[in-house]
Amino acid sequence: MSSFIGDWHALWMLLIVGVLPNEIWRVFGFLAGRKIDEGAEILVWVRAVATAIIGCVIMQVLIVPPGALASVPTPVRFSAFIAGFVIYLLVRRSVLAGVIGAELVLLGGKWWLT
Amino acid sequence: MDKAESPWSSSQHAFGKGVLAAFKTILTYTLFATYLGVGALAHDLNFSPLWAILATALVWAAPAQMILLTALGSGGTAVQAAVAVSLSAIRLLPMVVALLPMLRGPNTKSWHLILPTHFVAVTVWVESMRLVPSVPRERRIAFVNGLGIGVLGATTVSTLVGYNLAAILPPLFGAAVLFLTPISFLLTTASNSRMLMDRLALALGIVFLPLATLLNTGVDMLIAGVAAGTIAYAVHRLRASR
Structure with missing residues (x-):
């Protein structure tokens, strides 16, 4: 049982170093968002910024790949990403087709180059 | 009923x-x-x-x-x-x-x-x-x-x-x-974007992040995201006012 829980110090670290610094931005959003009127013009801008940041997260993973993804050469990562988008456009805007296509290019490229 | x-x-x-x-x-x-x-x-x-x-x-x-x-x-x-x-x-x-x-x-x-x-x-x-x-x-x-x-x-x-x-x-x-993560975020956000503003924000966010990285501030996503979102919003306003 104790191997499931691990040591308490690590769990406290999770709360203080992981949960709190992360959740605080949701709390700030809660405080700012609970009073704003749904028709407020500023919400259109906020949505644009939120969507743009998703674009940033996408690019961040491509240029600074985490963990095992770093073992895939940069040209292969970008080729797979572009291939996925092109396949998505060609196959009637199918997200599934795009994701599968991108993964096949990624794995094929990695296998071919190593 | x-x-x-x-x-x-x-x-x-x-x-x-x-x-x-x-x-x-x-x-x-x-x-x-x-x-x-x-x-x-x-x-x-x-x-x-x-x-x-x-x-x-x-x-x-x-x-x-x-x-x-x-x-x-x-x-x-x-x-x-x-x-x-x-x-x-x-x-x-x-x-x-x-x-x-x-x-x-x-x-x-x-x-x-x-x-x-x-x-x-x-x-x-x-x-x-x-x-x-x-x-x-x-x-x-x-x-x-x-x-x-x-x-x-x-x-x-x-x-x-x-x-x-x-x-x-x-x-x-x-x-x-x-x-x-990157490919599914891209495709689902693209397919859920009804307005030009959303697509533009997504595309500019992707393009601006490497540029913001060059500034070496440690808050790349904040800078690139606010800049890209604001430009997309400005384009949306300009188109609406015409």
């Missing part, structure tokens, strides 16, 4: 429809696979299974969890880890601000919005923004809670599965699941 025949007749129904909606989007399945990778990483860096599933349920943001795992697992200081996690989480603020006014009705108490606020991360946000407008206002909070429980429940399971499979997963599997 019998009232019970309406699919939105009760909060329980709305909650159930939210849970079902979680399993109708490909994002849940790609996130499931991504969290197999997060669970495996937690195993390899010697964190306990409880630690791994609590991180998924309470942090509930895959990039922050990977930063936390690698920072603590590689012996980095707690302060460095906390700062890196917090910088990655700023993106949650505009998502929460954009969603909450859509959920609130005339009788909504603030505390009703606490759980939906916690569920906000890219997957739940993207699906909520897409689906909530077609949900009756008084059922929206229950619907988003169902959606959040569905997605979070599935990924908590996959964190534990990934943790236990870590020893037998091939290294290529890790690369493949981590690559799901």
Whole structure:
């Protein structure tokens, strides 16, 4: 049982170093968002910024790949990403087709180059 | 019409429809696979299974969890880890601000919005923004809670599965699941963007991030995201005024 829980110090670290610094931005959003009127013009801008940041997260993973993804050469990562988008456009805007296509290019490229 | 025949007749129904909606989007399945990778990483860096599933349920943001795992697992200081996690989480603020006014009705108490606020991360946000407008206002909070429980429940399971499979997963599997994040975020956000502004914001965010990295500020995403979002919004306003 104790191997499931691990040591308490690590769990406290999770709360203080992981949960709190992360959740605080949701709390700030809660405080700012609970009073704003749904028709407020500023919400259109906020949505644009939120969507743009998703674009940033996408690019961040491509240029600074985490963990095992770093073992895939940069040209292969970008080729797979572009291939996925092109396949998505060609196959009637199918997200599934795009994701599968991108993964096949990624794995094929990695296998071919190593 | 019998009232019970309406699919939105009760909060329980709305909650159930939210849970079902979680399993109708490909994002849940790609996130499931991504969290197999997060669970495996937690195993390899010697964190306990409880630690791994609590991180998924309470942090509930895959990039922050990977930063936390690698920072603590590689012996980095707690302060460095906390700062890196917090910088990655700023993106949650505009998502929460954009969603909450859509959920609130005339009788909504603030505390009703606490759980939906916690569920906000890219997957739940993207699906909520897409689906909530077609949900009756008084059922929206229950619907988003169902959606959040569905997605979070599935990924908590996959964190534990990934943790236990870590020893037998091939290294290529890790690369493949981590690559799901950028490609599925791109395609689902693109397919959910009804307005030119949303597509422009997404494209500019992708292009601006490497430029912001050159500035060496440590808050690349904040700078690139605000700049890209503001330009997309300005274009939207200019087109509307013509």
